Amino acid sequence: xxxxxxxxxxxxxxxxxxxxxxxxxxxxxxxxxxxxxxxxxxxxxxxxxxxxxxxxxxxxxxxxxxxxxxxxxxxxxxxxxxxxxxxxxxxxxxxxxxxxxxxxxxxxxxxxxxxxxxxxxxxxxxxxxxxxxxxxxxxxxxxxxxxxxxxxxxxxxxxxxxxxxxxxxxxxxxxxxxxxxxxxxxxxxxxxxxxxxxxxxxxxxxxxxxxxxxxxxxx
Ligand SMILES: [Zn+2]
Numbered sequence: 662x663x664x665x666x667x668x669x670x671x672x673x674x675x676x677x678x679x680x681x682x683x684x685x686x687x688x689x690x691x692x693x694x695x696x697x698x699x700x701x702x703x704x705x706x707x708x709x710x711x712x713x714x715x716x717x718x719x720x721x722x723x724x725x726x727x728x729x730x731x732x733x734x735x736x737x738x739x740x741x742x743x744x745x746x747x748x749x750x751x752x753x754x755x756x757x758x759x760x761x762x763x764x765x766x767x768x769x770x771x772x773x774x775x776x777x778x779x780x781x782x783x784x785x786x787x788x789x790x791x792x793x794x795x796x797x798x799x800x801x802x803x804x805x806x807x808x809x810x811x812x813x814x815x816x817x818x819x820x821x822x823x824x825x826x827x828x829x830x831x832x833x834x835x836x837x838x839x840x841x842x843x844x845x846x847x848x849x850x851x852x853x854x855x856x857x858x859x860x861x862x863x864x865x866x867x868x869x870x871x872x873x874x875x876x877x878x879x880x
Pocket of ligand 1: 688689756757759827828879
């Protein structure tokens, strides 16, 4: 994928996230790893709904140094983005937003992975990882805990994990794919919240759905 096209897709993902209320204007961040061209990440503190491809900052994929002297600072979640890209099987996109219903569901005590397994049409396309506990935004602890949520388990790495009292981190081959994982998870969180917390665990249903999903993931 051409750089301009990939970065435009990343801009679109943040603009659409803003339009859905998943981020307030300066929240959220996105990065794209481009073969032979390094890692490109959104800058810190700018209005994300107005982000343009030329605003992205090229950084080395694995060190603290930026490739060129930027006019702006890269996102404060740069290390988190680096960790997640490092474990991906192919170059792609990492998207971080504060998807409203996901954050609300976490706040209500819903475990996202278990919830997703009750919705086979979600589990079929989107693997949800273990929830990351509440940790300070942009901290080294948050970056490391998110890395573990993606890669410490024995199963295939998830497409998305929730960050308690904060948001989500999603991955995809491109920004659109990452956005769709957020959209899918946010949708079932909205449904679950509408149903009320007591409806969330249905004996037997979770087991049946889990079996089908496991089959799908390994098929
Ligand atoms: Zn955030």
